[in-house]
Structures are given as C-alpha cells and as structure tokens.
Amino acid sequence: MGMRKKIRYCLCKWANGLSRWLNPLVLVFLLIIFILPLKSGSWGFFGHRHINYHAVFLLPPAMISFYKINIRYLADHAVDPDKRRYAIAEEAPRHYIDMDHYLQDPKDSLPKKWDDAVLLFSADTLNAHGIAPWWIMVMQARLKKAFRECNADAILKISADLGHYIADVHVPLHASSNHNGQKTDQLGIHGFWESRLPELYAEKQYDFIIGPAAYLNSPLHFIWDRVYESAAAADTVLKVEKKISKAYPMDFRFAYESRNGVVLRQYAAQYAGIYHRKLNGMVERRMRDAIHGVASFWFTAWVDAGQPDLSQLRSSLN
Numbered sequence: 001m002g003m004r005k006k007i008r009y010c011l012c013k014w015a016n017g018l019s020r021w022l023n024p025l026v027l028v029f030l031l032i033i034f035i036l037p038l039k040s041g042s043w044g045f046f047g048h049r050h051i052n053y054h055a056v057f058l059l060p061p062a063m064i065s066f067y068k069i070n071i072r073y074l075a076d077h078a079v080d081p082d083k084r085r086y087a088i089a090e091e092a093p094r095h096y097i098d099m100d101h102y103l104q105d106p107k108d109s110l111p112k113k114w115d116d117a118v119l120l121f122s123a124d125t126l127n128a129h130g131i132a133p134w135w136i137m138v139m140q141a142r143l144k145k146a147f148r149e150c151n152a153d154a155i156l157k158i159s160a161d162l163g164h165y166i167a168d169v170h171v172p173l174h175a176s177s178n179h180n181g182q183k184t185d186q187l188g189i190h191g192f193w194e195s196r197l198p199e200l201y202a203e204k205q206y207d208f209i210i211g212p213a214a215y216l217n218s219p220l221h222f223i224w225d226r227v228y229e230s231a232a233a234a235d236t237v238l239k240v241e242k243k244i245s246k247a248y249p250m251d252f253r254f255a256y257e258s259r260n261g262v263v264l265r266q267y268a269a270q271y272a273g274i275y276h277r278k279l280n281g282m283v284e285r286r287m288r289d290a291i292h293g294v295a296s297f298w299f300t301a302w303v304d305a306g307q308p309d310l311s312q313l314r315s316s317l318n
Contacts, residue, residue, distance in 0.1 A: 043167050043168070043171065043194045043195065043198065043287075043290075044191065044194060044195030044198070044199070045078075045079050046195065046198055046199050046202070047167070047194060047195060047198045047199075047202070047287065048078035048079050048082075048163070048164055048167055049075045049076070049078050049079070050075075050198070050202060050208075050287075050291075051078065051163060051167045051287065051290050051291050051294060052074045052075050052078040052159075052160060052163040052164075052167075052294065053071060053074070053075040054208045054210070054291045055163060055213075055291050055292075055294040055295040055298065056068055056071050056074065056295070058210060058211070058212050058213040058291070058292060058295035058296075058299075059212075059213055059295055059298065059299060060212065060213070060299065062302075062307065062309075062310065063298070063299065063302055063310060065310070065311060066152075066155075066310035066311070066313055067159075067298075069318075070156050070315055070317070070318060072318070073156055073160065073315070073317050073318055074156065074159060074160050074163070077156075077157070077160040077161075078160055078163055078164050078167075079164065080160060080161060080164070081094065081095065081161055081164045081165065082095075082164070090127075093126075093127045093128075093129075093130050093131045093132075093135075094130075094131060094132060094135040094165060095130070095132060095165065095168045095174065096130040096132055096168065096169075096174040096175070096179060097129065097130035097131065097132045097133060097169075097174070097175055097227060098129040098130055098175075098176065098177040098179075099175045099176065099227065099228070099230075099231035099234075100175075100176055100177050100178075100231070100234075101129045101177055102121075102129070103231065110224075112133075112220055112221065112224050113220070114131075114134045114137075117134070129177070130174075132165060132168060132169050132174065132227070133169060133223050133224055133227050135165060136162065136165050136166060136169070136219075136223050136297075137219065137220055137223070139158060139161060139162040139165060140162065140219055140297060140300075140301055142154075142158050143155065143158045143159060143162055143297075143298070143301040144301045144304050144305045145305075146158055147301055147302050147305035147306075147308055148305040148306065148308065150308050150309075150310075150313060152313040152314060152315040152316075153315050153316055153317055155310075155313070155315075156315055156317055157317070159298055162294070162297060162298070163294040163298075166223070166226075166290060166293050166294045166297055167290040167293075167294065169223060169226050169227050169230060170226055170230060170286045170287070170289055170290035170293065171193070171194050171230060171286065172193070172230045172231070172233040172234040172236070172237045172282075172286070173189070173190050173193065173194070173234055173237060173238075174230060175227055175228075175230040175231035175234055176231065176234035176238075178234070178238065181238060181241075184238055184242060186238060186241060186242060186245075188267070189237070189238065189241055192241070192267050192272070192275070193237055193283065194283075196266065196267050196272055197272060197275070197276050197279075197283045198283060198287065200269060200272055200273075200276070201276060201283070201284075202284075202287065205284070206284045206287060206288070207284070207288070208288070208291065210288055210291055210292050211292065212295075213292070213295035213296045213298065213299035214292075214296045214299070215296070215299060215300055215303055216296050216297065216300040219297060219300055222293070222296070223293075226289065226293060230286075233282065233286075236279070236282070237279070237282075240275065240278045240279060241275055244271075244274055244275060244278060248271060248274075252268065252270070252271060253267065253268060253271045254266065254267060254268055254271075255267075255268040255269070
C-alpha cells in the first residue's frame with residue numbers, strides 16, 4: 001500500500017472510531033482540518049517575511065542603517081496583521097477588496113478617496129467587501145507621523161504592518177470575491193498561489209535583486225493601480241488551475257506532508273510545478289512588485305516627513 005493510501009486508510013479508520021463518541025459536526029470540523037488543502041489569509045509567513053526583509057535593501061543610505069539593524073523585527077512581525085484577524089473584528093476587511101463586486105463593466109471604477117467612496121456606497125458596504133487600498137493610506141499617514149516624531153518603535157511597528165497590507169493587494173485573489181475558489185470548486189487555491197508556490201520556488205528561482213525604492217508622487221494612485229492589476233489577474237489564477245486540474249487525477253494533485261508533527265493534505269510538488277509554469281512567472285512578478293512597493297511606501301513616508309535623521313534612533317522592540 002502506497003504512503004498516500006496508508007494515510008487515507010489511517011484517517012478513515014481514525015474518523016470511524018471517533019464517530020462513535022463525537023458529535024457529527026465536531027467530526028466534520030476535524031476532518032476538514034486534515035483533509036482540505038492548507039489555506040492562508042495572505043502571502044503566508046514565508047512570503048510576508050521575505051517581502052519585508054528584501055524591501056529593506058532597496059532603501060537609500062539615510063534609511064537603510066536603521067532598517068537593517070531592525071530587519072529581524074520587520075520580517076518576523078510582517079504577519080502581525082494576520083494574527084489580529086482572529087482577535088479584532090475590524091481587521092479582516094483591511095486585507096482585501098472585492099473588486100468584482102463593484103466592477104460590473106470594464107469602464108467602471110471606484111472612488112479612490114475614502115470619503116467619496118462612502119458617499120457612493122456607505123461605510124458598511126465598503127467594509128463588507130474590503131477596504132485594503134483605503135486602509136493602506138491610513139497606515140501611510142501614520143508612518144509619516146511616526147517619522148516626524150522620530151518615534152523608533154512606532155516607525156518599526158507601522159512599517160511592518162504597512163508592508164503586510166501592501167503585499168496583500170499584490171495578490172490577485174485579494175481583489176476577488178472568489179478569494180479561495182469557493183465559487184468555482186477550487187477550495188485551497190488561495191494558499192496554493194500565495195503560500196505553496198513561493199515556498200517551493202522563491203528561494204531557488206526568484207530574482208530579488210530589484211531597483212531602489214522610488215519616491216511616489218501619489219501613493220494613492222500607485223496603490224490603486226496595483227489593486228486593478230491584481231483584479232485583472234485573478235481570473236487567470238483561477239482559470240489556469242481549473243484547466244490543468246481536469247487533466248490530472250486527485251491523487252496526483254495532492255499529497256500528504258507532515259508540518260510540525262501534523263499531517264496535512266497539500267498540493268503535490270509536481271502538480272505545483274505544472275501550475276507554476278503555466279502562470280508564466282506571475283507569482284515572482286507580483287512578489288517583486290510587492291517588495292518594491294513596500295520599500296517605496298516606506299521611503300515616501302520618510303521624505304514627506306522631512307527626511308529626519310534616523311542614525312541616532314534606538315528601538316526598544318529588539
């Protein structure tokens with residue numbers, strides 16, 4: 001009996017035994033944890049950590065010393081916003097925006113400023129379908145304030161968080177209401193694209209030598225351009241995987257792997273390789289764009305704050 005069949009057999013036997021004394025709903029929940037592909041709310045720890053880490057090296061000399069000293073904090077805390085999603089109800093909408101909810105026609109567009117959008121749709125509607133680009137502008141203003149006050153701890157905390165939100169809007173499925181393939185029978189595709197593929201290929205194949213951070217004359221327009229790019233790419237993310245999934249059986253597409261002592265059903269490496277090639281470099285491009293975008297937002301906030309001297313700043317966070 002092959003390894004996959006053995007695992008399935010053990011899971012089924014385990015479930016059969018549990019069914020005698022567990023509430024059926026609890027049993028279903030436990031089975032979902034083990035059987036569904038690993039899902040993620042964003043780039044995942046690996047992706048977010050790499051994006052914030054590599055963004056530091058795009059900063060100018062006047063900034064890079066302070067950021068490099070604190071690079072471990074910026075990388076390790078890149079996932080803090082995802083952790084807050086489970087504790088703060090208001091957090092989740094800050095990570096995405098359902099562009100397909102609003103754009104019924106190619107000529108449609110959304111108000112770029114929050115107040116204008118509220119007048120058109122209401123704050124409740126906007127929060128129901130995600131507020132990522134507007135929230136990024138709030139965080140940018142906070143970072144600018146932290147630079148003006150030369151508040152080292154605030155600079156690092158906000159930079160780490162801002163990096164997370166900017167990275168999120170570079171993920172195509174963060175701009176789609178079909179964020180995890182739930183509408184197209186592709187549950188798990190979110191984590192497949194933004195976590196599984198980077199984990200398999202980023203360190204081995206991706207080129208993270210990127211040009212220096214750029215000053216953004218309009219961070220507002222910049223981030224909305226990235227949102228529209230992600231929305232345009234979401235259909236490709238879904239359609240490509242849907243097409244190739246029809247050519248391969250279930251046991252080829254999925255494999256069982258042990259992570260931290262827990263057996264998880266995961267997209268198989270060989271199948272992931274096929275999907276990755278069919279995407280024609282999309283994941284790497286979006287990851288590189290995210291890195292440059294994060295560094296450019298940090299740089300722009302510093303310039304707009306008057307380019308304060310960071311050389312004497314010391315943080316209590318490390």
